[in-house]
Amino acid sequence: MAPARKKSRLEQARQYLTSGTIQREDSDDELGQDDLPWEWIYEEETSHDATQKKAERTLTLRKRKAAALTTDRRIIGAKMGSFECKIGDAVLLKAEGNKAWVGIICELYDGEEEEDDDKMAKFMWFSGEKEIRNKSKKRDDCLENELYITTAFDLNPLTTIIGKANVVSLETFNAKYPSGQIKKSSKDYGKMFVCRRGCNTRTTTYTEEFKWEDIYKGVEDVEALQVFVDSHTKSTRKKQARPKTDNADLDDFVVNDEDGIPRTPKKRRRLNEVATPTSKRKDQTHGKFLTPTHKRIVIKKPLEFTPLGTRIISPSALSSPFQIARNQLHVSSVPAALPCREEEFSTVYSHLEAAITEGSGSCIYISGTPGTGKTATVREVVAQLNASVLAEELDDFIFVEINGMKVTDPHQSYSLLWEALRGDRVSPAHALELLEREFSTPSPRRVPCVVLMDELDQLVTKNQSVMYNFFNWPGLRHSRLIVLAVANTMDLPERTLSNKISSRLGLTRITFPGYTHDQLMQIIQSRLSGVPGHVVQPDAVQFAARKVAAVSGDARRALDMCRRAVEIAEAEAIAKEQEAEDNDAVPDTPSKSKSRRGAKSALPGKDKGNTAEMHDSQTPSSRQKQSKPVGVVTIATIKQAINEATSSPLQQYLRALPLASKLFLAALLARIRRTGVGEALMGDVVEEAKRLGLMSQLQPVQRYLLAENEEVTTKSASTRQMDAKAARALGLGKAALDLAEAGIVGVESRRGERVGRVRLGVGDEEVRLALGEDEEVKGLGFGS
Ligand SMILES: Nc1ncnc2c1ncn2[C@@H]1O[C@H](COP(=O)(O)OP(=O)(O)OP(=O)(O)O)[C@@H](O)[C@H]1O
Structure with a gap:
């Protein structure tokens, strides 16, 4: 029995253009049926050829390819049923949803690579106004059905063709449709386009206006058309060693060595010049200041992107060297330089730059223990690449940061990525569908997308689909997706995806080692550069660096320790100053407020006179009490900071907790950090604990959580039941009560309800400090 006629893929000739892509509506089939095979049309088809072709059809694919090669006949077109298209024709290609792109067929051939087991074509793209991403370079005279011929090509299977397009000059179009409108009932509707300019979509430069029929008549003009558009637009902005520009700010950004690879900037740059690609040109022309928090995508709650830099402090707003030191040592301030990460910086930079320039996909897996500068390095690379885009040395790119800790559900990553690409907010399931299609079907979208997947460990889902997809998409032919996956553990892909899959993915791996004490010293010193006076003594820096390097090599910890020491020194200086003031105060002079004067004048080294004055004003008794210089961070201050942080009763109590309680706290912190809400459901904390167990490499934790967990999950069907039981079985419920x-x-916990709410009763800093280096739970997220 003949199969029921499927609805043809081509039964939708009615189309209309909506800025760039063409929306199609169902209408009569005029192009053939979906299920028929594509066949080549050869240069001259003699009766001998027809017989041979019939014979070929019975051969296997490989033999068919070989036969086609030996026939020596040139392929000039392809047909499917009654539909025919030839090299040089403009055709409609299937886009996502009910849309189509337009391209000129430049070549037809049998796919030779393993994946190309189909008939293939090389297309030269037309681009609609929507594909011009650079808003400042969009033309305002673009007609509703106008397309630009571009220099972008793609190789795609013939199956992506869905019909023919008719490209004409403005004159021809106006002669036929003087009103400028094509009626919906017309057969030209959605298929006739005006082309009067070429455009290089990577640099967004246009050719001068032309008459389409003058420059393109058909197949014989394909090459000339390409040369014309190429030579009349600016081609790729491949970076060259750039001479010093008038723009000193940009020169500060990128420090090119002889090999042309930018180094991390040694000079303090103007941070407010770093912007994500969207806003850059517009804001530059308007002379507005930008902060790194300006992003390409408008962020709507509750989805969240982490901004490039989170704290930008204007030096002029700071009054005392203590404040400057505190701010510069703060982990959330954007450092002016990243010493000791030059090599990693340059590897990530070259990879990204090459992928952006070539328009190819790429996936870099960056691992390293907490505080080793992974995120800071990647952000710096992106900021510098962005500076290159600003300087017109590099092609435009989209940047989006997805932080595993900041998405409540890993699948939200799909929505974030789609929003970055297209600006539309859709559900995770819909976004996944759209992304799959986007990355596997051709499109003239030439703008690469760089995704920073930070805290990847947190994106582990039950079947690892999110991680798998983000690793897999860069390899798809049309993705132009560059993924920078950042995680704490080296073997996360293997542990979560199996060796076979992860080796197939061919990830580029970079490992960030922990900092040595010398490196930590350099980092602290570089953060302190530019701070007036000598707020922190060099041997104090060395002491702090040694203390941290002995345990973790974590720059975050070293910076925190020094910042706390500066706070202590500042408080001492203020107290000293107050004391001096009180001693000096004459009864009829109201004492000056300490907040008004701050510790500014109490800083030794800043101004010798000042210091002398301060010491002179000390009473003999206060001088005796003072065994170390006031207002400077010394080794003793560092010790005090460490001591203070670790010796409180709370710290001691936290460190002495049993494993179950520590795990409970790790899970609660992770959950709170992930949701941004200060409390969590007991069931969610248990889920989080199970996930930590899955991720952890610590034997006791694995044994404790996984063994118990398995037992529990096999026993109960309902998740809620499972949570309650799991909590009991894991001892987490008991731990929660003790805590x-x-x-x-x-x-x-309300009676009759299984699900109670939990929140932290002490500062999360306290918990992190106590358990961050605890051997039993190391790496479970306390460190960051
Ligand atoms: N080489 C460096 N120079 C200056 N500051 C640094 C350097 N490396 C790290 N830092 C600072 O240390 C802090 C932690 O760095 P970062 O967040 O990049 O670490 P990470 O490896 O991504 O850590 P995590 O895995 O916990 O996210 C940041 O404030 C960062 O600016």
Whole structure:
């Protein structure tokens, strides 16, 4: 029995253009049926050829290819049923949804690579106004059905063709449609386009206006058309060693060595000049200041992108060297330089630059323990690449940052990526569908997308689909997706995706080692550069660096330690100053407020006179009490900072907790950080604990969580039941109660409800400090 006639893929000739792509509506089939095979049309088809072709059809694919090669006949076109198209024709190609792109067929051939087991074509793209991403370079005279011929090509299977397009000059179009409108009932509707300019979509430069029929008549003009558009537009902005420009700010950004590879900038740059690609040109022309937080995508709650830099402090707003030091040492300030990461910086930079320039996909897996500068390095690379785009040395790119800790559900990553690409907010499931299609079907979208997947460990889902997709998409032919995956552990792909899959993915791997004490010293010193006076003594820096390097090589910890020491020194200086003031105060002079004067004048080294004055004003007794210089961070201040941080009763209590309680706290912190909400459901904390167990390489944690967990999950069907039981079985419920009793957490458990709410009863900093280097739970997220 003949199969029922499927609805043809081509039964939708009615189309209309909506800025760039063409929306198609169903209408009569005029092009043939979906299921028929494509066949080549050869240069001259003699009766001998027809017989041979019939014979070929019975051969296997490989033999068919060989036969086609030996026939020596040139392929000039292809047909499917009654539909025919030839090299040089403009055709409609299937786009996502009910849309189509337009391209000229430049070549037809049998696919030779393994994946190209189909008949293939090389297309030269037309681009609609929507494909011009650079808003400042969009033309305002673009007609509704106008397309630009571009220099972009793609190789695609013939199956992507869905019909023919008719490209004409403005004159021809106006002669036929003087009103400028094509009626919906017309057969030209959605298929006739005006082309009067070429455009290089990578540099967004246009050719002068031309008459389409003058420059393109058909197949014999394909090459000339390409040469014309190429030579009349600016081609790729391949970076060259750039001479010093008038723009000193940009020169500060990129420090090119002889090999042309930018180094991390040694000079303090103007941070407010770093912007993500969207806003850059517009804002530059308008002379507005930008902060790194200006992003390409408008972010709507509750989805969240992490901004490039989170704290930009204007030096003029700071009054005392203590404040400057504190701010520059703060982990959330954007450092002016990243010493000791030159090599990693340059590897990531070259990879990204090459992928952006070539328009290819790429995936870099960056691993390293907390505080080793992974995120800071990647952001710096992106900021510098962006500076190159600003300087017109590099092609435009989209940048989006997805932080595993900041998405409540890993699948939200799909929505974030789609929004970055297209600006539309859709559900994760819909976004996944759209992304799959986008990356596997041809499109004239030439703008590469760089995705920073930070805290990747947190994006682990039950079947690892999110991680798999983000690793896999860069390899798809049409993705132009560059993924920078950042995680704490080296073997996350293997552990979560199996060796076979992860080796197939061919990830480029970069490992960030922990900092040595010398490196930590350099980092702290570079953060302190430009701070007036000598707020921190060099041997104090060395002491702090040694202390940290001995345990973790974590720059975050070293910076925090020094910042706290500066706070202590500042407080001492203020107290000293106050004391001096009180001693000096004459009864009829109201004492000056310490907040008004701050510790500015109390800084030794800043101004010798000042210091002398301060010491002179000390009473003999205060001088005796003072065994170390006031207002400077010394080794003793560092010790005090460490001591203070680790010796409180709370710290001691936290460090002495049993494993179950530590795990409970790790899970609670992870959950709070992930959701951004200060409390979590007990069931979610248990889920989080199970996930931590899955991720952890610590034997006791794995044994504790996984063994128990398996037992529990096999026993119960409902998740809720499972959570409650799991909590009990894992001892997490008991741990929560103990912690609640000690005031470490607050548990709200309503009677009759299985799901209670939990929140931290102490500062998360306290918990991190106590457990960050705890051997039992190391790496479970306390460190960052
Ligand atoms: N080489 C460096 N020079 C200056 N500051 C640095 C350097 N490396 C790291 N830092 C600072 O240390 C802090 C932690 O760095 P970063 O967040 O990049 O680490 P990470 O490796 O991504 O850590 P995590 O895995 O915890 O996210 C940041 O404030 C960063 O600016």
